Amino acid sequence: MPEALDWTDRVLELEVGPIAHGGHCVARFGEGPGRVVFVRHTLPGERVRAVVTEDGGGAFCRADTIAVLRAAPGRVDPPCVWARAGGCGGCDLQHATPAAQRALKTAVVREQLHRLAGIDADVEVEELPGGPLGWRQRVRLAVDDEGRAGLRAHRSHEVLPIADCLLAPPGSLPPVLAEAFPPGAEIEVAVDADGAQHVDRGDGAGGPLVQWAAGREWRLSPGTFWQVHPALADILAEVVGEWAAAPRGGTAWDLYGGVGLFAAVLAGQVGPGGAVTVVESSRRSVEDGRAALADLPQVSWQVGRVERVLGGLTGSPDVVVADPPRKGLGRAMVDALCGRAPDRVVHVACDPAALARDVALFADRGYRLAQLRAFDAFPMTHHMECVALLTR
Template sequence: MDWTDRVLDLEVGPIAHGGHCVARFGDGHGRVVFVRHALPGERVRAVVTEDAGGAFCRADAIAVLRPAPTRVEAPCPWARAGGCGGCDLQHATPAAQRALKADVVREQLRRLAGIDREVEVEELPGGALGWRQRVRLAVDDEGRAGLRAHRSHEVLPIADCLLAPAGTLPPLLAHRFTPGSEVEVAVDADGVVHTDSDDTAGTAGRTVQRAAGREWMLSPGTFWQVHPALADTLATVVGKWADAPRGGTAWDLYGGVGLFAAVLAGQVGRDGVVTVVESSRRAVEDGRAALADLSQVDWRVGRVERVLSGLTGRPDVVVADPPRKGLGASLVDALCARAPERVVHVACDPAALARDVALFAERGYRLAELRAFDAFPMTHHMECVALLTRT
């Protein structure tokens, strides 16, 4: 069975994790079709873009036969069938995008953790366009920078990206770069545009970023949140829920440059200890420089899985901001064995978060609080923060 390039008329069902909606084609239950650029309740005509011959295939909506009330015209011409892989939801109002993302979080918690919970995805300041302060561009065989097509290595010759601050990308897109390379563009807290590529190796300057009342000078390529309001937002929520005691012990796992460590250090004071575990040596060097005045911060360079076994004592609170795959069973086991009173889990993938919440529940921790933020408008991505407390 291979339906590639076949055109289907579909009644579109609910949003699914990953930016597409679920439809079925055929009698009875039919075959599952994951449709991009559609909205729940719509009737669309879609072309099948991928079909491995299994229980499902992938398609792009190419015509809307019955639009949803929340459908709008996408502001970017590349947010369409066969277009850029970055934006999944430009065809919905910003409020509708947040509602769809809330549906995804709610469904992942129900399906993977057995938790029925109302979820709100909160809007961040700044609007739905012009927020992305870091963009990674791909370079084609002719040296032109652009963005990749959805699930493809093809580089699209864009003139601009509306998610980036206005005026940031057009001057760079006029340049030629090393074919096959990548270009990272970052706008810092002072509005200065920094470019890091094979052609600027060793010459890209440090970027200045500010959050939680402090300032960081970051080396090229060091991670910082792409939405300008997210770092401060996360620092505030993490600080409130961590509530580390004076003189206590806090662990900041996958701690990066120490955004959360700065907040935790203020809570434990000079007599407490905040241990940061981070695998990127460059991030740790930048973090040490930024938090040089906080002697209670102890930096450990290495993978969390390896460093954790060498940490002694019982932490009062653990803050974890793992990669997209989440913590997983072995790390959850290791953390619960130390019996912290609270775990603050920061997650960019709602499915991974739900799986981790289920693992913590099996080990005696309940989901006490949850907040979700629309940190990536126009896309299916979001950022969640969960508080898990020992029962």
């Protein structure tokens, strides 16, 4: 049996190929087809020197760029000193202009749909208002063994004791980063729509976070999920409402519904004579959602995992809105939904690969991809948000 390769700490000179899902580009090193190297902090078409950071001995290894020998159009100097080899794991694309970042993300979502669903989608990742910095309304910090809060290194539990994060609203993090915390703790810093800052030290203390979206106020308990980009909740509500088109007096399901952002829109469409059912596993989110939508008696709530609750829901909905976790819906859930034969499914996804797999599963059950939009809701990172409309 041949000895396993281990190139860890080896420096390679690479011709960089296309962007891949996950914030890295693909290169090859060696004779013939070469061994695959997933390399960060680079752009397609560049020639770089990179150090291997992780090697499991298989068909590929991972590397970080340490020198750019030939730069590609769209490269800029990262605004943050931690966006480098061995640095913070949060940002993947600070070395590219915002337009170049969106082009890279567009290439990723198109490639995933082509490879996993056999669909050539004419989709472009769209810019959101507010610019590439200062947009992140909620930041989760880790605490090292010395009680210092910071962010984790890429693919590591190591905590970097940073002085600030440029993605957070200016001035929000330095006072918190100057504090001492219990080692191993996790701290969440959030800025709400009124500009008030909230620091959740894991004790649930502090007043509610106020957010505005879909034409109403939401008062959220500490730790309750809300989109981190200030423009995204309203944009998603608008797109979901347009594509759901729930009929007056009809039935709609809002699965993985959180506090009911989409349920609020669906309730306006079905009216007092219709019915909207929200399924959400977080009791805290359901409590906040019930309070926010107390004026909408057509909205009912089911607390529990969607996979367990769905079988107990009666009837066939006219439309289903699903915003599952990063792993997507999966075969069992797609089969269960298609068995109820909704006219439309609006699928909200934060992972283009999971979305593409789900789209392929829906196609096997007779649903086609009718509409697709993608949003650059996480500038400087490889992440994006997609919304897909599937129709029978």
